Amino acid sequence: MQAINDTTQLINIFGFPSYDNFREPVPFTNQASCLIGFTSAFLALSWIFVCFRLYVRLRVVRMSGLDDLFVFLYLVFTSVASIVFLVSIKYGTGRHFLLLTVGSVKMYLKLFYVLNINLNLSAAFIKLSLLCQFLRLFDKGTWAYRASIIGLVFVTLWGLTFVILSVFPCTVISDAWNIFANNPRCWGYASQNPDLFTATLVSHNLINTVFDIYITAIPFQLYFQPEVTSRTRLGLMVLLLMGATVITLSTWRIYETIYYKGGWYPTHDPTWYGPKSILLMVLEVNVASICASVPIFWPVLRPYLGAIFVTREFSVKHEIRETESSSLPSRGRTGSETELNTYYNDPYVTDLVDPFSSKDIGPKSRIGSESDRRKTNRWNWFRG
Structure with a gap:
């Protein structure tokens, strides 16, 4: 048996798998161009939208809160997760696990460890930001306010649980990336039991999807209130569509995780069957950050867009005025x-x-100001 070093391929150590998937066509989501393109583009969008939001809160309205702190923390952790995910392409993401070298696998598993922690933190912080944002929107004592408080409690517990599982996957943490560890005691994200590993991923993803639906449903009840304007209803529909996109990505990730058993089915090949699930989670949290940011800066940005694209509404009213001595024709100022x-x-x-x-x-004048003619819009994200 040859000596094992960092340049030894795993296939020379473990042999060929019982199921040969080496001839499978390369999935689109395994290609480096796809992973780099989607991850970079959505991370850039997330930065743009979140920075707009923070600028409006900190510099324009000067009314920052916990929701802004949480969205900032989200931005930090999702940036780290995205960078780590892109770096992992160099060490095996998108390629067959057994064709990697020992050194590449160790580095890939280290990166997965860091990636998993940051993705779990990102998912928790963006949900906490949205729920804290709802506390600004709804009055105390309303069911929506109470639902937001309940959501904060459960999201916090969910986030802490899975972050702890990702930070401490083994009794000796280094065993999570040491494939030659002797009798490692690992669980959750580092478990070598396919069913336990899959159950950990699915439970996190499933609860995550339930929270996505829950958070999307809370503000949508404003749509049915009679005092809400048509413009606000249109904005709510846009937010609902964005929330539906988040839910779709989350549900899709659940399907991928269950079908491939977290990279264990039809054979153990996590670097080949896992990239799509990771990419979907990266996209999901980025879209969620856009949902959390648009309602904050859009009311401030909209007047500037109106100056560029002329879309102002106006009405023309005609009044007949009788004068004391006027015998002029009623049309215009013509005559001698x-x-x-x-x-x-x-x-x-x-x-x-x-x-x-x-x-x-x-x-x-019978024409009142616009603020007098419009009823109070409860969709006011700046109210403290």
Whole structure:
């Protein structure tokens, strides 16, 4: 038997698998261009949207809160997770596990350890941010406020549980990436039991999906309130679609995890069957951050967009005004000079053109300000 070192391929140590998957076509999500492109693009979008949000909260309205702290922590941890995921491509992500060298596998498992911790933290913090955001929106004592409090408690417990499992996967943490460890005592994310490993992933993903549905449903009840404007209803529909995207990605990840048993089925090949699930979770938390950020900065950004794209609404009202001495035709100021002079003797017209006039003459305008005509919009994310 040849000496084992970091350049030895695993296939030379463990032999060929009972199921030969080496001839399977390379999935699209295993290609480096796909992993780099999607991860980088969605991370960049997340940075843009979250930075807009933080700028509005910290510099414009100056009303920051716990939701902003949590979204900042999310941004830190998801950035670390995305970078680690991209680095793992160099050490085997997307390739067959048995064709990797011992050194590459050790590095891949170390990166997976770091990646798993940061993804779990990211998923928890973005949900905590959204729920704290709801506490600003809803009045105390309402069912939506109480639902947000309940959500905060359960998300915190869920996040702590799985973060602890990811930080301490073995009695000796280094056994999580030491494939030659003697009798390692590992569980959860580092378990060598396929059923236990799959159950850990599925339970996290399933609870995560339930929370996604729960959080999406809380603000949507505003859609059915009579005082909500059509513009707000449209915004709620957009947020609902974004929330549905998060739920779809989460559900898809559950299916992938169950079908491939976390990389153990039809043969143990985590670097070949696992990238799609990891990519889906990266995309999921990034889309969730966009959902959490858009309602914060959009009301501030919208007037500037209105200056670029002319979409202002206006109404034209016609009033018939009778004058004391006017015998002019009702259409326009046409006629002789005498008639025009008579027109400008009208006290209502004189009041409009004379800069020194102080009379309050003429009928009061029936057109109120926009703020008077609109009912209070409860979808106010800036209310502390």
